[in-house]
Amino acid sequence: MKIHVGPVAVPELEEAVRAAGAELGSAEEASALVWFGAGPERFAEFAHSGIEWVQLPAAGIESWVESGALRGGIRFTSAAGTYAETVAEHTLALMLAGTRQLHTMARAGRWEQPEGIRSLFGATVGILGAGGIGRALIRLLAPFGVRVLAVNRSGKPVDGADRTWAADDAEGVRELLTGSDFVVVAAPATAATAKLVDAGALALMKPDAWLVNVARGSLVDTDALVDALAAGRLGGAALDVTDPEPLPAGHPLFSEPRALVSPHTANPKSLLIPALARRVEENTRRYLAGEPLLGEVDPAAGY
Amino acid sequence: MKIHVGPVAVPELEEAVRAAGAELGSAEEASALVWFGAGPERFAEFAHSGIEWVQLPAAGIESWVESGALRGGIRFTSAAGTYAETVAEHTLALMLAGTRQLHTMARAGRWEQPEGIRSLFGATVGILGAGGIGRALIRLLAPFGVRVLAVNRSGKPVDGADRTWAADDAEGVRELLTGSDFVVVAAPATAATAKLVDAGALALMKPDAWLVNVARGSLVDTDALVDALAAGRLGGAALDVTDPEPLPAGHPLFSEPRALVSPHTANPKSLLIPALARRVEENTRRYLAGEPLLGEVDPAAGY
Numbered sequence: 001m002k003i004h005v006g007p008v009a010v011p012e013l014e015e016a017v018r019a020a021g022a023e024l025g026s027a028e029e030a031s032a033l034v035w036f037g038a039g040p041e042r043f044a045e046f047a048h049s050g051i052e053w054v055q056l057p058a059a060g061i062e063s064w065v066e067s068g069a070l071r072g073g074i075r076f077t078s079a080a081g082t083y084a085e086t087v088a089e090h091t092l093a094l095m096l097a098g099t100r101q102l103h104t105m106a107r108a109g110r111w112e113q114p115e116g117i118r119s120l121f122g123a124t125v126g127i128l129g130a131g132g133i134g135r136a137l138i139r140l141l142a143p144f145g146v147r148v149l150a151v152n153r154s155g156k157p158v159d160g161a162d163r164t165w166a167a168d169d170a171e172g173v174r175e176l177l178t179g180s181d182f183v184v185v186a187a188p189a190t191a192a193t194a195k196l197v198d199a200g201a202l203a204l205m206k207p208d209a210w211l212v213n214v215a216r217g218s219l220v221d222t223d224a225l226v227d228a229l230a231a232g233r234l235g236g237a238a239l240d241v242t243d244p245e246p247l248p249a250g251h252p253l254f255s256e257p258r259a260l261v262s263p264h265t266a267n268p269k270s271l272l273i274p275a276l277a278r279r280v281e282e283n284t285r286r287y288l289a290g291e292p293l294l295g296e297v298d299p300a301a302g303y
Numbered sequence: 304m305k306i307h308v309g310p311v312a313v314p315e316l317e318e319a320v321r322a323a324g325a326e327l328g329s330a331e332e333a334s335a336l337v338w339f340g341a342g343p344e345r346f347a348e349f350a351h352s353g354i355e356w357v358q359l360p361a362a363g364i365e366s367w368v369e370s371g372a373l374r375g376g377i378r379f380t381s382a383a384g385t386y387a388e389t390v391a392e393h394t395l396a397l398m399l400a401g402t403r404q405l406h407t408m409a410r411a412g413r414w415e416q417p418e419g420i421r422s423l424f425g426a427t428v429g430i431l432g433a434g435g436i437g438r439a440l441i442r443l444l445a446p447f448g449v450r451v452l453a454v455n456r457s458g459k460p461v462d463g464a465d466r467t468w469a470a471d472d473a474e475g476v477r478e479l480l481t482g483s484d485f486v487v488v489a490a491p492a493t494a495a496t497a498k499l500v501d502a503g504a505l506a507l508m509k510p511d512a513w514l515v516n517v518a519r520g521s522l523v524d525t526d527a528l529v530d531a532l533a534a535g536r537l538g539g540a541a542l543d544v545t546d547p548e549p550l551p552a553g554h555p556l557f558s559e560p561r562a563l564v565s566p567h568t569a570n571p572k573s574l575l576i577p578a579l580a581r582r583v584e585e586n587t588r589r590y591l592a593g594e595p596l597l598g599e600v601d602p603a604a605g606y
Binding site: 085107111113117140248255263271 | 396397399408410414423549566571
């Protein structure tokens with residue numbers, strides 16, 4: 001049972017495979033792949049009948065779902081959960097920057113106190129798609145005494161949330177949108193979540209609420225958001241992901257005073273490899289021991 | 304025992320006085336003043352031999368110390384501790400913005416991933432002057448599992464800090480400066496803390512460390528900081544207070560890519576009055592009951 005790291009070899013990931021007790025090998029002789037450095041379009045080069053398991057490097061794997069690469073007979077694991085802490089940290093950074101208007105101050109270039117500075121203390125935070133990132137965010141928010149409203153697929157109560165609704169509970173989703181000072185989008189990108197935050201959802205939000213998207217750009221209707229911000233119908237938007245992505249030069253979101261765009265850096269390269277290496281080591285150990293793998297993809301659900 | 308709120312009357316503060324069971328009155332008939340809306344230069348207009356107690360609205364009261372207004376026979380209380388949570392929140396916002404480079408992204412106006420994004424998880428945070436703000440910050444940092452190094456006046460261990468040194472322990476201060484990924488300045492402005500962070504202190508800091516000042520501008524040597532930033536000898540500086548303050552238009556700190564200046568908004572007006580009202584109510588209650596007051600100023604220490 002040899003494991004191949006590729007198409008791009010990463011020493012830290014190879015070391016993680018060895019640390020778990022497995023042997024490295026070429027793609028041809030491997031029974032498992034630790035995929036890194038390319039998208040699904042190159043998967044056919046590496047796939048063969050001896051491959052049992054593929055560890056993907058990202059938490060969001062919609063490009064693999066769409067490519068049809070998740071074929072029967074091979075187990076795929078995403079990195080879901082691996083980056084939850086670092087993405088949650090970035091989410092908190094965006095929330096605090098927005099509520100303290102640091103984006104405005106960074107741009108001002110002079111001593112000018114903006115109006116409407118607010119606080120996380122006592123705020124209500126709604127999380128659309130409260131999975132690993134949501135749980136990590138709830139832990140970071142705990143000292144602020146916030147009220148947490150959560151939506152997830154099952155509606156099963158999320159630890160630390162005051163209310164949890166199932167994603168198909170329209171009344172619950174509405175209650176989250178109308179009641180939150182921050183609406184955090186952290187759901188996987190699937191057919192069901194495309195444009196989850198559309199003009200109607202934005203219209204339900206409080207006029208001083210912030211929208212924070214750390215999931216995928218496809219979950220928010222960009223044009224509707226641009227309109228809502230321009231009309232002053234939202235406190236602001238902090239987006240780590242956009243649609244289109246990358247956001248083209250001159251896009252209105254770059255010049256919108258109420259918007260802060262981070263260019264998909266919630267899980268930056270500098271923090272990604274060490275976190276991924278820990279997951280690779282753990283899943284390799286589980287693979288060798290025949291134990292359940294972490295982050296196994298459900299092709300039917302699409303994540 | 305009547306209490307006067309002035310020179311500027313603030314309904315929320317008057318309501319706090321009443322809520323504590325005291326009667327409002329003119330300055331002439333009052334035995335206590337809740338001071339708001341002016342500096343010590345107007346105190347002589349209000350002071351008379353019947354005044355026993357003056358509640359000041361700020362946590363930092365160095366202008367009152369310097370003015371000589373803290374005369375014997377009158378008890379003064381500052382608002383120290385009242386704003387600790389909101390200042391700590393702002394401090395965390397600045398730390399996260401710096402480590403995630405949100406200031407760079409806010410200014411970029413295009414999709415460009417900066418280098419060197421880092422994390423608070425596992426970082427070491429040094430707090431120079433770990434009083435109420437420092438303790439509140441430690442509570443907010445707890446979920447990040449940071450290591451906290453603290454310096455305070457007495458050297459008495461600070462809850463949640465891994466090490467605490469006394470301010471006059473030069474070796475301890477050096478250890479904090481050399482070992483911290485973030486150096487947070489939160490000490491009162493006194494003769495002893497003027498230019499506490501000078502060229503020598505900055506030279507001891509890690510080349511990728513951030514300096515965060517939420518105390519007073521006088522505690523940092525601005526010119527030395529500008530030099531260190533320009534030379535790339537620091538990760539960055541996030542300053543809520545500056546020397547001079549306000550920072551004049553065209554000051555190098557406004558154009559320095561590694562710097563983020565918030566214009567003394569750690570305790571913004573929008574959050575100040577409600578917090579001060581709670582303190583006024585509690586101290587009025589204590590005043591009526593003859594109990595020790597919160598934040599009583601020690602004229603010898605200067606805070």
